[in-house]
Amino acid sequence: MHAPTTELLKEIYEGLKVFDVPVYTRLPSETVLEPFFVIGEHQDEDMSAKINLAVTRTELKIDLFYPYRDRAEIEDLTHNVKSVLSQKRKAVTSNIIYDDSIGREVFHVVFYVNTII
Structure with missing residues (x-):
């Protein structure tokens, strides 16, 4: 049996x-050239003591690095990724930024997936 967070990561x-x-x-x-995703850190908040149930609120960060091309292309992809990530009672926020910290110009989309497990 895996931890709920492990199951979330697999999903x-x-x-x-x-x-x-x-x-x-x-x-x-x-x-390694773009595009690629990086599943990053997560943060948990144990809510059990407040409501007497085994409940954890989790926030998971996912980064998408994408070639700096057409803005409409990255907007469409961001929308589609959010649609996939937000299934099964998950809230997803995103932030599209220009990034050259990896030595070339890319779109860097930061997704935060929030859910209760």
């Missing part, structure tokens, strides 16, 4: 596979 990973974009758990080397 997220499977959902992202529909985009045919590599998924990593840490930022790959600068030789």
Whole structure:
């Protein structure tokens, strides 16, 4: 039996596979070209003491690095990723930014997946 967060990570990973974009758990080397996802850190808040149930609120960060091309293209992809990630009672926020911190110009989309497990 896996922890609920492990199950959430597996579900997220499977959902992202529909985009045919590599998924990593840490930022790959600068030789790896975009697009790619990075499933990052998560934060949990144990709510059990307040409501007498085993409930945890979790926030998971997912980054998408995408070639700096057409803005409409990244807007469409962001919308589609949010649709996949928000299934099963998950709230998803996103932020699209220009980023050149990896040595080239890319769109960097930061997704925050919030759910109660």
